Every structure is written in C-alpha cells, then in structure tokens.
Amino acid sequence: MGESGNILKTRMMQQANPLQVEGLSRFFKTGKGQYGEGDLFLGIKVPVTRAIVKECWTDVSFSGLEECITSPYHEIRLAALLCLVRIFKSARKDNALRQECIDFYLSHTANINNWDLVDLSCYELLGAWLVDKDRSLLHELAQNGKTIWEQRIGIVSTMAFIRRGELNECFEISDIMLAKEGKMHDLLQKACGWLLREAGKRDLNRLVSYLQQRWDRIPATMRRYACEKLDEETIQSLRQRNVLIRKSTNEDIERMMEIFAHARKFMASTSNPDQWAENYPGRELLLHDIEKSDSFVMLQDGRIIATFVLRSGDDPTYKVIYDGAWQDDGPYATIHRIASDGSRNGILHLAVQFALKKYRSIRIDTHRDNRVMRTAILREGFRYCGIINCWNGTERLAYQYSAH
Numbered sequence: 001m002g003e004s005g006n007i008l009k010t011r012m013m014q015q016a017n018p019l020q021v022e023g024l025s026r027f028f029k030t031g032k033g034q035y036g037e038g039d040l041f042l043g044i045k046v047p048v049t050r051a052i053v054k055e056c057w058t059d060v061s062f063s064g065l066e067e068c069i070t071s072p073y074h075e076i077r078l079a080a081l082l083c084l085v086r087i088f089k090s091a092r093k094d095n096a097l098r099q100e101c102i103d104f105y106l107s108h109t110a111n112i113n114n115w116d117l118v119d120l121s122c123y124e125l126l127g128a129w130l131v132d133k134d135r136s137l138l139h140e141l142a143q144n145g146k147t148i149w150e151q152r153i154g155i156v157s158t159m160a161f162i163r164r165g166e167l168n169e170c171f172e173i174s175d176i177m178l179a180k181e182g183k184m185h186d187l188l189q190k191a192c193g194w195l196l197r198e199a200g201k202r203d204l205n206r207l208v209s210y211l212q213q214r215w216d217r218i219p220a221t222m223r224r225y226a227c228e229k230l231d232e233e234t235i236q237s238l239r240q241r242n243v244l245i246r247k248s249t250n251e252d253i254e255r256m257m258e259i260f261a262h263a264r265k266f267m268a269s270t271s272n273p274d275q276w277a278e279n280y281p282g283r284e285l286l287l288h289d290i291e292k293s294d295s296f297v298m299l300q301d302g303r304i305i306a307t308f309v310l311r312s313g314d315d316p317t318y319k320v321i322y323d324g325a326w327q328d329d330g331p332y333a334t335i336h337r338i339a340s341d342g343s344r345n346g347i348l349h350l351a352v353q354f355a356l357k358k359y360r361s362i363r364i365d366t367h368r369d370n371r372v373m374r375t376a377i378l379r380e381g382f383r384y385c386g387i388i389n390c391w392n393g394t395e396r397l398a399y400q401y402s403a404h
Helices: 007-014 018-027 046-059 062-069 074-091 095-106 115-119 122-132 136-144 148-156 168-179 186-202 204-214 220-226 232-239 250-269 283-291 347-356 371-379
Strands: 243-247 295-300 303-312 333-340 361-366 383-389 395-402
Touching (some): 007 062, 007 074, 046 074, 062 074, 062 095, 074 095, 074 115, 074 122, 095 122, 115 148, 122 136, 122 148, 136 148, 168 186, 168 204, 186 204, 186 220, 204 232, 232 347, 250 283, 250 295, 250 303, 250 333, 283 295, 295 347, 303 347, 333 347, 347 361, 361 371, 371 395
Parallel strands (some): 333 361
Antiparallel strands (some): 383 395
16 A cells, blocks of 8 residues: 555545535435434545545555545545455455454444445455454444444444355344344344345245244334345235234223223324224223124234224215225225234234135225324225215225225
8 A cells, every 4th residue: 555645535525526415415314313414425426436446545545544534524434444445355364454454444433424334344344354253243333332333333244244154143133133122223223124134045944933033023124124035925924923813702891992092092192183082982882893793803922912893794984985986886894993002013914914814895994194094004005095974974084905
C-alpha cells in the first residue's frame, strides 16, 4: 500500500452527485427518528464506489482508511470498508496484516452504522477471519452489541460459515436474538430471517425443524424472510402446528369472554373503538352461538387462544349490499366475531383455512376503522364487495372469498 495521500477520499469527492442525495437519504432512512438519522450522502451509487475502490485500494494506507471510515459521508465510509475487505483478502498468508484489518474493523464499529455498511463488510472480514478460530465474539456482539449495527454484525458474519456448510452459529445467534426482552428491531429481524433462509438452502430439514420449535416466538418479519424459499405446503404445516380447532362448549365461556375483552382493548388502541360495544358479544349471544353449533375455539398446547363463529347458510345482513355486489349468489359460509388473545399471529388465516375445508365460498365483514382486519382479510385473498348494514344498523365493509 502506498503513502500517496488520501486518493480514496479525493476520488470519491470527485464523484459527488447532488441530484442523487435526496433519493439515497430517503432510502437509507436518515429522517428524524429513523435508523439512519443524520447521516450525510454525496449521491454516489454503490457500483461507482466499487469501481473507485477497485482502481485505488492498493494506494490506500491505514491512516487514509482512518480518515475515510470516520467521514460524515456514508459513501466514503463504505469505500473505506470495501478497501479494507480487499486488503484483508489480498493478505492471504500475512496473518499480521489480516489481524491489523480485523483490529481496525472492530475498533470502528461505531462508524459502521447502517445495514449496507454491515452487510458488505462483516462476513468477508470478521466472518472469514473466524472460520478457523473461536467464534464466541459473534455471540457476544449479538447479545451485548451497543447498537443494532454491532448486533447485526454478529448474525450477518455467520454467512461466511454458512457458505462452508457450517450452520450452528446461525441458529445459535438467532436464538440469542429471540431470547432478548422487548421487540426485536425490524433490521435485526430481517438479518436473522435472511441468514436462516440461507442456512435452509444448505439444510432444509434443519431450518424447518428450527421454525417448528419456535414458530410462535419468531416475530413476523423474521419469519417471513426465513420462509421465503419454503413451499406453501410446508408453511401451512408450520402455521398450523400445535393448533386445534373445535366447537366451543359452555365451559369455554369465561375464557372466550377474556379473549373478547382483550380484542376490544386492541381495537380501541388501533383507532377502532366503535366496532364492538363495551360488553359485546355478551354471554347470551355466546351461549346462543354454542347452542347453534356455530361457535369454535382455537387451542394451542391445550390453551384457548382464539374464537370465531363459522355459520353456513344465508346471512340476513348480507341480503342487501350497497356500492358493489357479491362475487356470486351461490351457497356460502360466514366468519363472524373472530378474536384472539394476541399470543399468536395468523389467527384469521387459520380460521379461513379451517373454513375452506368445508365450504367453497366464505364471506366476512368488518368496521371501516378496523384497518388491521381489513389488511388481514385482503391478505387472505378475499375481495372487497361493497357495504352492508349490520344487525344494529351500522355499516360494515363486506368481502368474499370464492374457491369456485
């Protein structure tokens, strides 16, 4: 490496493009309260940065890297990291130089402060360095990293091992993330899910087994990324694991009342306080549903976690529909009063899949303000059909799923 001044910084500054600054700032979430808050951009795309690094990395000293990695500009920090990767790879048998690269990297994690800076450097540096060494450092970063970026380095570095068919660290560090208190940051969920998906390419059975044992503890984004390459049949099996749906009995009433109380609070907290009155549905209505054999409960590991009504035949409130039309006039069943205790995601999906085993056409309605349910209904493949009037005269948005 030469000592000819900071050629890397100079070349990068020459490529600044103010027209691209706003787009990059928005993409990397630099607004107030966002994960990249306050970061500055020159407007240089990654391919341009890579081209500059390729041309001048051999002339960059560690003092030059120091100046670049501490730059306020995102792209210059990225250029420093990409140079460091090239220096590390070129060292091959020069363990002293490779150790210097790793020491430099670990002493500057405060400057590796966005997902691209992490992902384009960590597994080719730290992961590659630890291939034949003790890997507990990654566990420590994942567990006790001062920032989400240090924690992300812990999991993403396992890519180096996955590519060698060594999967233990990926699963172990994912467990570290799951065991932490509080909500896992979305960027950590994505990283864990991504690495689990990559591990699954090497050992599908191990991934499925891992997901089976932890399905209800894995947050939605992490789960979605991990399952991206799984077939639908496998995903359905995972969703339905340990879930039993049966008809409700009188002995279930108290637990059902608790679930509806939880659902009312949840709806109120999501700007939908008016769909269900304070005591709706009352004990009398629940007993009526049970008597008609229309009421069902969903159990996981023996505990009731959700309830819903599945009723076949014409629903009186669906006879008149405004501003639209039903998909067809054939026989159908209706899902009403679906509620859960919040302990598991995908309750509507499970109820719909249960209903579709018996009926080819399903109808459902919800309050206009129930945006959570409206999103879930559309995600399950229902089509919006129009507006109906509920039993108490209030309007509802109506949907239909037809398997015909």
